[in-house]
Amino acid sequence: MVWVLGGSFIGSFGALFLKIGAGKLKSSLKSVITNWRLGLGIAFYLFSSVFFLLGVRKGELSVLYPMVSLGSVWTLVWSKLVLGEPFTRPKFIALGMILCGIAFLGMGTR
Amino acid sequence: MSTNSVSIPSQAPDKAQQRRSFLLVVCCTIIGAAAQILIKKGADTLGGNPTMVQTALAMVLNPALLAGFSMYGVSMVLLVMALRHGELSLLYPVFALTYVWVAILSVLILHESMNAFKLAGIAIIVGGIAVLGKGSSA
Numbered sequence: 001m002v003w004v005l006g007g008s009f010i011g012s013f014g015a016l017f018l019k020i021g022a023g024k025l026k027s028s029l030k031s032v033i034t035n036w037r038l039g040l041g042i043a044f045y046l047f048s049s050v051f052f053l054l055g056v057r058k059g060e061l062s063v064l065y066p067m068v069s070l071g072s073v074w075t076l077v078w079s080k081l082v083l084g085e086p087f088t089r090p091k092f093i094a095l096g097m098i099l100c101g102i103a104f105l106g107m108g109t110r
Numbered sequence: 111m112s113t114n115s116v117s118i119p120s121q122a123p124d125k126a127q128q129r130r131s132f133l134l135v136v137c138c139t140i141i142g143a144a145a146q147i148l149i150k151k152g153a154d155t156l157g158g159n160p161t162m163v164q165t166a167l168a169m170v171l172n173p174a175l176l177a178g179f180s181m182y183g184v185s186m187v188l189l190v191m192a193l194r195h196g197e198l199s200l201l202y203p204v205f206a207l208t209y210v211w212v213a214i215l216s217v218l219i220l221h222e223s224m225n226a227f228k229l230a231g232i233a234i235i236v237g238g239i240a241v242l243g244k245g246s247s248a
Contacts, residue, residue, distance in 0.1 A: 015202050018186070022193040042186065049182070053153055053165055065209065072203045079199035090241050091199055097238030098206040101231045105209050108227025109216075 004067045007051030010044050012074035016082060017041030065106030066099055073099075131196035132243060134188050135204040141185040143211030147219065148178030200242055206235050 021038030025031060032038070048071075055064060072095060079085040152175030156168055169175050192201060210232050216222040 015198060018190055019193045019198040022190045025190070025194060038190065045182075045186065049179070050162060050165055050169075053149070053169075054160075054162065057153060057156075069206055069209075072205065075202045076199045079197065079202075083198060085197045085199045090244065091203075094238040094241040095203055097234050097241065098203055101234030101236075101238060102206060102209055104227050104231030104234060105213055106231075108225045108229075108231060109213070109222075 001055065001063065001067065003051045003055030004064050005070070007048040007055060008068055008071035009074060010051065011048035012071045012078060014041045014044030014048060015071070015075045016078045017044060019079075019083065063106070065109070066103045069099055069102045127195040128200075131192040131194075131201060132204065134192035135201050136207060138185040138188045138192065139205060139207040140211055141181050141188070142205070142208045143215055145178045145181035145185065146208065146212050147215055148174050148181065152176075152178055203242055204239055207239055210235050 017037045018041035021035050021041055024035060024037065052068065076087075076091060076095060080087055152168070152172045155172060155174070156165065160168065169179055213228050213232060217224050
């Protein structure tokens with residue numbers, strides 16, 4: 001469970017750096033290779049997937065599934081703090097519904 | 111393909127672009143779900159209690175895991191393309207759609223059973239994504 005929670009946290013940084021990197025991207029190969037933010041984002045993602053792989057092998061999916069998706073809650077917070085994207089009501093409603101739906105899916109998956 | 115650098119839009123991107131980004135992320139989730147099925151198959155072949163190094167090694171050496179993570183790579187390229195325009199906080203939660211595809215693929219391919227919990231989960235997630243979709247084009 002700690003693995004999965006850690007993985008979701010790391011993965012959310014992956015999303016953040018991918019977004020920052022993508023924004024700075026230009027349509028030349030050089031800009032893709034020298035874009036360290038993009039590289040860092042991908043590294044965070046790969047690292048988090050190792051955590052998920054270790055975590056998902058043991059443990060109840062109904063608990064683990066919503067924890068993975070906690071990553072989008074972290075991401076919402078970073079989007080606000082770092083990128084200055086506004087908190088809006090649809091975002092909260094949608095995220096609540098999604099977390100709820102994922103919990104149901106986890107309960108149905110045994 | 112142009113070799114000119116494309117300037118980054120500093121103002122809010124237009125509706126069509128937001129929509130394209132949204133659809134691109136939806137594509138990502140389909141590829142990501144297929145990747146997860148492959149990774150699940152590959153992870154099952156990993157022995158009892160692998161260390162982190164063994165796990166990382168298996169990601170490269172095990173064909174199912176390699177294929178799965180390669181598809182993750184493809185979906186990440188699409189994600190980066192999508193993220194260039196549009197808000198991260200709107201696009202990232204769409205990733206939950208992956209769970210929906212995985213549930214459907216598990217029933218179709220792995221012959222897992224469908225039940226009321228799964229159906230309710232799928233319906234609620236799709237509803238949530240619809241709320242986001244409306245928000246992204248508003």
